[in-house]
Structure formats: C-alpha cells, structure tokens
Amino acid sequence: MSRLLPSTLAGRIILVLLVGLMAFHVGSLWLHQTGSDIFLGSTQQKVTSERVAAVARAIGMVPLDAREAVAQALSSPGFQVRWQPGAASGAVDPQDLAASGHLEAEGMVSLPDDSHLWYHADPLQAQPEHATLLSTTAMALGILVLGLLVVRLIARPLRELSNAADRIGRPGQTVTVPEEGPREVRQAAQAFNRMQARIDRLIADRTQALAAVSHDLRTPLARLRLRAGFLDDAEAQRQIDADLDEMDAMIGSTLAYLRGDEEQEEVRSADIAAMLQTLCGDAEDMGKTAAYEGPPQARLPCRAIALKRAFANIIDNAVKYGASARVTLSDLGRDLVVYVDDAGPGIPEEQLESVFQPFYRLEESRNRSTGGSGLGLAIARQAISNHGGSVALQNLAGGGLRASIRLPRRT
Structure with a gap:
C-alpha cells in the first residue's frame, strides 16, 4: 500500500x-x-x-x-x-x-x-443539471487550487530545510534556513540553524586545535631531525630520519583529511587528462611503472589541487601495492570516467569498502613498514565526493585491482 x-x-x-x-x-x-x-x-x-x-x-x-x-x-x-x-x-x-x-x-x-x-x-424528465454540475466542479477546482497553494507554502520551507541539511559537511559556506512559514516550520528552522551554528563552531574549534597540535608536533620533530644529524652512526641516523619522515607524513595526511576543503580552493576549469599524464610521468621519474591511455585533453570545472591529491593517492597506491598503474580516461560528455588498474594481488572482497575508512590498514600489504598512513583512499574519496563524483574498488578477473572514478561535468 x-x-x-x-x-x-x-x-x-x-x-x-x-x-x-x-x-x-x-x-x-x-x-x-x-x-x-x-x-x-x-x-x-x-x-x-x-x-x-x-x-x-x-x-x-x-x-x-x-x-x-x-x-x-x-x-x-x-x-x-x-x-x-x-x-x-x-x-x-x-x-x-x-x-x-x-x-x-x-x-x-x-x-x-x-x-x-x-x-x-410520459415520465417527467429532469432538466439537465449543468448549473449544479458546473458549480460543484468549480468549487472542487477552487478548493484544489487553494490546496495546491497551501501545500507549496508548507513544502517550500521543508525543501529549504532539507537542502540545508544536505549541505552540512560539504565544502562551501553554510547558509542559514529562512525562519518563515507556519509556526511548526519556523521552530524547526530555528532549531536547525542553532544546530548548524553549533556544528560550525565545533568544526572551527577542531580545525584550530589540529593546527595547534600540528605546529606543536612539528617543532620537536625538527629538533629531533637536527640532533639526529650529529649522530656518528649513519645507519641509526637514516632510520631516525625515516621515522621522522613517516611521522611528518602522518601528521600532514591527518590534517588534510580532517580539514577537507576548509581552505576553500576556487573552482576553475582544469585539464584532467594533463593532470593524469603528469602524475604518471612523476611516478615513472621515481622508477615506477605507470602509463596513461585516453584523450589528450578533457577539461572539468573542479578544485584542481584537491582532485590532483585524490588521483595521486590512488595512483600511488597502485604503484606501491600493485607494482604498476595503468590509468585510462574516458570522456563520456556528461561524465569523466577514470580507471586505475594495477597488477597486484587485489583485496579481499569483504574489505573493498573498508579500505576507504580513515586509518584502515590491510594487515598484510598496508602496514606501517610500507610508509602508508591509512588515509590515502579516505582523502581521495572525500575529495571526489565533494565534486559530486564516486570512487569504488573491484578485483579484476585476470588479477589486479581496479579503482573506478566517475566525475560529473558541471558548468
């Protein structure tokens, strides 16, 4: 029913x-x-x-x-x-x-x-009741039109409330809901605006605390790096520097994930094809195997820095854990689709979604010795989702793992 x-x-x-x-x-x-x-x-x-x-x-x-x-x-x-x-x-x-x-x-x-x-x-015939029928129909239409107007007046604040709720957590400036309409709707809008203000203060306080922690942590890290330079044991110095680099990368990744697009990067048209070719070239310069297939140009309105970070994390995972990265770009007009395939062992089916969780590590391949922080895929999904896109992983039939990224082309 x-x-x-x-x-x-x-x-x-x-x-x-x-x-x-x-x-x-x-x-x-x-x-x-x-x-x-x-x-x-x-x-x-x-x-x-x-x-x-x-x-x-x-x-x-x-x-x-x-x-x-x-x-x-x-x-x-x-x-x-x-x-x-x-x-x-x-x-x-x-x-x-x-x-x-x-x-x-x-x-x-x-x-x-x-x-x-x-x-x-002959039986008496009733006169045609055109007047009664027309008057009743006119009254019904009048009530229906009035009902439609009332429904629109009631539903409009609710739609604005729903849209505002959907914007929570997304990049961009928060917008308060107009406190108008029936008393119950006004009370709901007021409660929502108060809740949104509390969330904004909570996020601002969290970001400020993280920035302070980042600054306070990097200061002793710099001192440790300086002191490690005076060690006579070169191997110990190398190990300490590697640990300090890992700690610094973990701090940077954590802040990047928690901050999201707090920096309010401007949306502009970027060439996704050139971006992917550059990332593949950078990987090859580091001695990795990476190849690009696709059109020479594919422009997309986006936050280029955040999106480049997302692609870099996915390609880096492919070359680090799958030995190679084969990047394929398809321009479908309304959407751009990017496939990043590797030649690694893949991921267990039950963990294909879990790897997008912050700080999640696969026990065998994504451990601390590889240098991963467990935030690469989480940061990638966050940036792609903020662009209205999606990213998913799947194991290939012939072996290897595929990351599928779909980005809508918006004006």
Whole structure:
C-alpha cells in the first residue's frame, strides 16, 4: 500500500485532497439525483391524476359522437388520451383520482355512462443539471487550487530545510534556513540553524586545535631531525630520519583529511587528462611503472589541487601495492570516467569498502613498514565526493585491482 502513495509530503496532501474532493463530488451528485428522482416521481403522480380527472370531466360533458375528437384535442406529446365506448375491467372512478394523488403512468378511467378513457403519460424528465454540475466542479477546482497553494507554502520551507541539511559537511559556506512559514516550520528552522551554528563552531574549534597540535608536533620533530644529524652512526641516523619522515607524513595526511576543503580552493576549469599524464610521468621519474591511455585533453570545472591529491593517492597506491598503474580516461560528455588498474594481488572482497575508512590498514600489504598512513583512499574519496563524483574498488578477473572514478561535468 505504501508503494502506491507519493513519496513527497506535497504529493500525499494533494492525493488526500483529490480523494476527498472526488468522494464529496460523487456523494453530492448522488444525493441530488436521488432527491430529484423522488420529487419528480411524486410530482408526476399528482399531475397525472389531476389531468386525467379534468379530462374525464370534460369528456363527460360532451355528446358521445364528439368525445373521441375532444379526447384527441386534449392530448399532447407527453400525455395521450383515447375515449372508448363500453366499460373496461380495472378502470378507476374519476372522482377518486384527485383525492388519491396516486396514479400509474398508463391506465383506464370509467365514465358515468359506462364508457372509459385510456390514458398514457410520459415520465417527467429532469432538466439537465449543468448549473449544479458546473458549480460543484468549480468549487472542487477552487478548493484544489487553494490546496495546491497551501501545500507549496508548507513544502517550500521543508525543501529549504532539507537542502540545508544536505549541505552540512560539504565544502562551501553554510547558509542559514529562512525562519518563515507556519509556526511548526519556523521552530524547526530555528532549531536547525542553532544546530548548524553549533556544528560550525565545533568544526572551527577542531580545525584550530589540529593546527595547534600540528605546529606543536612539528617543532620537536625538527629538533629531533637536527640532533639526529650529529649522530656518528649513519645507519641509526637514516632510520631516525625515516621515522621522522613517516611521522611528518602522518601528521600532514591527518590534517588534510580532517580539514577537507576548509581552505576553500576556487573552482576553475582544469585539464584532467594533463593532470593524469603528469602524475604518471612523476611516478615513472621515481622508477615506477605507470602509463596513461585516453584523450589528450578533457577539461572539468573542479578544485584542481584537491582532485590532483585524490588521483595521486590512488595512483600511488597502485604503484606501491600493485607494482604498476595503468590509468585510462574516458570522456563520456556528461561524465569523466577514470580507471586505475594495477597488477597486484587485489583485496579481499569483504574489505573493498573498508579500505576507504580513515586509518584502515590491510594487515598484510598496508602496514606501517610500507610508509602508508591509512588515509590515502579516505582523502581521495572525500575529495571526489565533494565534486559530486564516486570512487569504488573491484578485483579484476585476470588479477589486479581496479579503482573506478566517475566525475560529473558541471558548468
């Protein structure tokens, strides 16, 4: 039953109005028609009995040879009378007609001289109820139009509230919801604006605390790096420098993920094809295997720095854990699709989604000794999602792992 109902509040209110109006409309017409039939039936009986009695009195006052002519003269298209000599069985006394007020539409009436009248009265036809139908329809349409206006007034603040709720956590300046409409909607908008303000303060406080922690951590790291330079043991110095580099990279990755697009990078048109070719070239310069296939140019309005970081993390994972990266770009017009394939062992099916969680590590391949912080894919998905896109992983049938990135082309 719920599948038959509209999914929106406005649709359900309109459906209720339509069903109610249809029920009211049909019920009104039925009551009107029933009342009209009863009224016309009683009226026809009374009119027919009075006309038959009057015709019987008139014919009884004229000679026998003129009665049939008088009967035809008194007939009309809806009321026919015939005079016939001789008595008829079942005939009614004309003196009882007016008093009884009950007469069939066709019958016979006895006259005092043992002759009789045959009569036939056509049923009274109700006049077309165009005025009633038009007035009822106009009233129903007026109520429906008024209902639609009320629904729009109610639904508009709710849509704005829903859109504002959907913007929470996305890049861009937060927008307060207009506090207007019915009292309940205003109260909901006020509560939402207060909640949004608290979230903004929480995010700002968190970002400020992270910046302070980052600064405070990098200061002792710099001192440790300086002191390690005075060690006589070159191997120990190299290991300490490697640990310090890993700590510094972990701090930078954590801040990049938690900050998201807090820096408010400007959206501009960037060449995604050139971006991918540059990343593949950088990987090859570092002795890795990376190749690009696709069009020489594919422009996309985006935050280029954030998107380049996302592609860099995915390609870096491919060359680090899959030995190589084969990057394929397809320009579908409305969307850009990027595939990054590697030649590694792949990932267990049950962990294909888990690897996008912050700080998640695969026990065998993504451990601390490889230098990973567990945030590369989380940062990549965050940046791609902020562009309205999606990223997913799948194991290839012939071996290896594929990262599929879809980015919508927006103006």
